[in-house]
Amino acid sequence: MKMIEINHLSKRFGHKQVLQDLSFSVPKGSVVGFVGENGAGKTTTMKAILGLLPIDEGEITVCGELVQFGSTKTNRWIGYLPDVPQFYSFMTAVEYLTFCGKIQPNKESFQPQRVMEVLELVGLEASKQKIAGFSSGMKQRLGLAQALINRPAILICDEPTSALDPLGRKAFLDVLEKIKEETTVLFSSHILADVEQLSDYIAILHKGQIRAFETMDSLKNRYRKTVFGIVFTDEGDHLKFAKVLAIHGISAKRKNNQLLIDEQTGTNIGSQLLQLLNEQHIVPESFQRIEPSLESIYLEVIK
Numbered sequence: 001m002k003m004i005e006i007n008h009l010s011k012r013f014g015h016k017q018v019l020q021d022l023s024f025s026v027p028k029g030s031v032v033g034f035v036g037e038n039g040a041g042k043t044t045t046m047k048a049i050l051g052l053l054p055i056d057e058g059e060i061t062v063c064g065e066l067v068q069f070g071s072t073k074t075n076r077w078i079g080y081l082p083d084v085p086q087f088y089s090f091m092t093a094v095e096y097l098t099f100c101g102k103i104q105p106n107k108e109s110f111q112p113q114r115v116m117e118v119l120e121l122v123g124l125e126a127s128k129q130k131i132a133g134f135s136s137g138m139k140q141r142l143g144l145a146q147a148l149i150n151r152p153a154i155l156i157c158d159e160p161t162s163a164l165d166p167l168g169r170k171a172f173l174d175v176l177e178k179i180k181e182e183t184t185v186l187f188s189s190h191i192l193a194d195v196e197q198l199s200d201y202i203a204i205l206h207k208g209q210i211r212a213f214e215t216m217d218s219l220k221n222r223y224r225k226t227v228f229g230i231v232f233t234d235e236g237d238h239l240k241f242a243k244v245l246a247i248h249g250i251s252a253k254r255k256n257n258q259l260l261i262d263e264q265t266g267t268n269i270g271s272q273l274l275q276l277l278n279e280q281h282i283v284p285e286s287f288q289r290i291e292p293s294l295e296s297i298y299l300e301v302i303k
């Protein structure tokens, strides 16, 4: 089942075409990492899913229901954490979450003990002070608690970890990891390590268009370009082997004490390199396959 379905979505602000014929869907139970450069249209897409923006073309459904601008009916399925969450800062976290629980669309089903449950989930259960005194990391965690108070089927987060320190980021990702069993997650991020760690699917947005939407494994397989890295302890061996490679027409790049050799498609360069090292009686310090990082794949996709 698709929890969110976006079909041929286009959006302009004035003359600026921000989203162009955008289509992708978010399967139930998945975590989708939404990436793209500044201004690519991620927030615009999320706001369109939430019915907060009028769209020019296309349609969006949430849990099979059509999203309509200005009507928040479909938002009863969604918890939303904006990039800069806003609060009533004169309240404490408990007061604020109780208030949110009481005004939510499914308020009849709100149980006061849910407040402590979500505060424990995000690690704010001991906080007694007013929100005005919260650090930005605490505010981000409170924003997540607020987004989850209603046990939403879908959680949408806009760059949730960008303002957090490494420990805060880890704690935040741990919470998403915990809830992913029962909540489908769409989150945008510029931190590709977070996307790689958490996501089942990655959606790459570039200039208002989806350049890739697939599982992390399939994206990696599609752009798999193995590079062999040979590290030499001895500068003489390094220079000697670079010459041998040149004679055999194998191009290599030098990076410090390492030679990097791209695997050409259809060749068995790995065993050829080992054979040449053997013939030259060179024992390198290390010989390894280097898989491409998500960052290098991303740059390749948007090229």
Ligand SMILES: Nc1ncnc2c1ncn2[C@@H]1O[C@H](COP(=O)(O)OP(=O)(O)OP(=O)(O)O)[C@@H](O)[C@H]1O
Pocket: 013, 018, 036, 037, 038, 039, 040, 041, 042, 043, 044, 045
């Ligand atoms: N209300 C608005 N009026 C006019 N232009 C807007 C409005 N909202 C967004 N834009 C423009 O739409 C484009 C996409 O913005 P959006 O915030 O969706 O990008 P983003 O991918 O979320 O970027 P970032 O990673 O910087 O948050 C930008 O050029 C932005 O200036």
